[in-house]
Amino acid sequence: MREDRTDAHTIGDVTDAYDPPRPWIHSYAPGVPEDLPPMRGSLMDLVAESAADYPNAPALEFFGRVTSYAELAAAIERAAAGLRAQGVRKGDPVALVLPNCSQHIIAFYAVLRLGAIVVEHNPLYTARELRKQFEDHGAKHAIVWSKVARTIQEFPDDLVVDSLVSVDVTRGMPAPMRAALSLPIPKLREMRGQLTERVRGAISWEAIAGYAPLDASVPGPETDDIAIIQYTSGTTGDPKGAALTHRNLLANAAQARAWTPDVARGEGVVVYAVLPMFHAYGLTLCLTFAMSQAARLVLFPKFDPDMVLKVTKKRPATVLPAVPPIARRLLARAQEKGISLAGTQIGVSGAMALDDALVVPWEEETGGMLVEGYGLSECSPVLIVNPVSEDRKAGTIGLPLPGTECRVVDPDEPEKDVAPGQPGELVVRGPQVFSGYYGRPEETERAFVGGWFRTGDIVEMDEDGFFTVVDRIKELIITGGFNVAPTEVEIALRQHASIHEAAVVGLPGKNGEDVVAAVVLDEATEIDEEEVREFVKRILTPYKAPRRIVVVDELPTSMIGKVLRRQVKERLLASDD
Numbered sequence: 001m002r003e004d005r006t007d008a009h010t011i012g013d014v015t016d017a018y019d020p021p022r023p024w025i026h027s028y029a030p031g032v033p034e035d036l037p038p039m040r041g042s043l044m045d046l047v048a049e050s051a052a053d054y055p056n057a058p059a060l061e062f063f064g065r066v067t068s069y070a071e072l073a074a075a076i077e078r079a080a081a082g083l084r085a086q087g088v089r090k091g092d093p094v095a096l097v098l099p100n101c102s103q104h105i106i107a108f109y110a111v112l113r114l115g116a117i118v119v120e121h122n123p124l125y126t127a128r129e130l131r132k133q134f135e136d137h138g139a140k141h142a143i144v145w146s147k148v149a150r151t152i153q154e155f156p157d158d159l160v161v162d163s164l165v166s167v168d169v170t171r172g173m174p175a176p177m178r179a180a181l182s183l184p185i186p187k188l189r190e191m192r193g194q195l196t197e198r199v200r201g202a203i204s205w206e207a208i209a210g211y212a213p214l215d216a217s218v219p220g221p222e223t224d225d226i227a228i229i230q231y232t233s234g235t236t237g238d239p240k241g242a243a244l245t246h247r248n249l250l251a252n253a254a255q256a257r258a259w260t261p262d263v264a265r266g267e268g269v270v271v272y273a274v275l276p277m278f279h280a281y282g283l284t285l286c287l288t289f290a291m292s293q294a295a296r297l298v299l300f301p302k303f304d305p306d307m308v309l310k311v312t313k314k315r316p317a318t319v320l321p322a323v324p325p326i327a328r329r330l331l332a333r334a335q336e337k338g339i340s341l342a343g344t345q346i347g348v349s350g351a352m353a354l355d356d357a358l359v360v361p362w363e364e365e366t367g368g369m370l371v372e373g374y375g376l377s378e379c380s381p382v383l384i385v386n387p388v389s390e391d392r393k394a395g396t397i398g399l400p401l402p403g404t405e406c407r408v409v410d411p412d413e414p415e416k417d418v419a420p421g422q423p424g425e426l427v428v429r430g431p432q433v434f435s436g437y438y439g440r441p442e443e444t445e446r447a448f449v450g451g452w453f454r455t456g457d458i459v460e461m462d463e464d465g466f467f468t469v470v471d472r473i474k475e476l477i478i479t480g481g482f483n484v485a486p487t488e489v490e491i492a493l494r495q496h497a498s499i500h501e502a503a504v505v506g507l508p509g510k511n512g513e514d515v516v517a518a519v520v521l522d523e524a525t526e527i528d529e530e531e532v533r534e535f536v537k538r539i540l541t542p543y544k545a546p547r548r549i550v551v552v553d554e555l556p557t558s559m560i561g562k563v564l565r566r567q568v569k570e571r572l573l574a575s576d577d
Contacts, residue, residue: 020406029391036251036402036431041223041246042225042246054267060296061296065174067102069294075209076109079208079209081212083165084214084218087162088111089115093139094116095137096119096144099123100302101299102172103172103205113214119139119231120283131156131159139161142164147197224245230244241438242377242434252380258401259401269294271286273297273298273300275321275326281560282321303329305333312339318345319346325561328358341366343367343368353487355491369388371387371388374467378434397459400428407427408424414427415450421463428455429453458471458473479514479543489545489546490517492540492544498522499522500522501563504565516548516550520551521551
């Protein structure tokens, strides 16, 4: 056991050698360890060990079609042989542009089996967005959804890939469902058109998956090899590829297992993949944590509450990774249709603040827990989570995971700690923290201070070690010399009876920036701006109240439902021109 440090939080330099106190360990739930042993092996061990221990247990479920762990392990070896035949070698970046489907998991691990690097992409990105990322990582091999293949084929000559593998997701469905989709019925034909299209000039996934298993003599990856390049969301600047090693991702999966000691390993554990697996959050909890638990991973190509509820009636989730809008929609639909969510054990919420107004009805309906967590792509991604126990604190993001060290520093002098209880920038280190951005040494150098990663988030830590996010540094609004945190204003606005959702940004004004809010109304068709401002002033200091309120039909969000303030700001600026 590490020696407990009870002295005051030292105001000192942030260096590799500094060993800060960890008050949060005293708030851990029973059974959660303080630290974890060093990581060894690779991500390939996750599937291999589950296949050895539970060969006949269901690994994947896609529209009712089930793949066992033994079948998954064999499929990975065959696909790895197919990719090797196409020229994929150790260290090569291989682009994956896929929705949630069985082929995604097989392709992910097949690339890793060769010691190559997975580069995940959003399959709904525009051609321009995809080109930007391909220009950055330079992959010459791509495994893509058939609906996206033409976009890749139309890249300029300098981005042409050597091998393009097209995936028809319907081939992962049960045979009767595939047959139904081929019927000459307009509705079914339309559905098939949304899922797949014919591709010329590409290699079919079936051709890759049909090889004999890879020769065992072909070496696999090592612990410190890069496993994936995970692009940041780009909400505060140009997307950058975070290079995450096998060690980073193994550590985060192990930390997630340690955080949930009551979740038994093996058959009976069910994880819902409603979040896209190309996103760091969905990737860790579905592609690595679920596989390490020998869980049944139920795959949803997109979030559809009716589809999720259909599965819930048969097999409730042991772990349901989500974001507040998904949890809110699922709960509302379940109540509307009279379908019970009982048996859903652990809901994990991330990406945005979790409101108590959602937690209480969710836990009443499920009989389980809904806890908030926090992370970044650069950290594999999870850093901090509320305990899965009655000791969690609503309104906070929780406690650092085992082996994770956190400090709160002055953002203007990031080598200095702030006084205890004061807000400051969160800096972190731990086994899940990346070592740098792919091909960007200068960006990497700016991201660290004395060996600690700068998150760019302003937080506060209480006496029990629970952290609360105040806001992003780059999204703070400076008005009249005062800093305004958008999240704080948004929370106040959402308490107004007529406002359903809000996004707050800073726009150019006479005193630096004006606080401007874009709001989506609940049922009202209009609002009294002055009345709303007075409402906010009863909750917050007057200078934080929006100077202007703009009613919009909807707010732009990412694939996981996070409001994109940058896009809100761009739209408001455009409307002012």
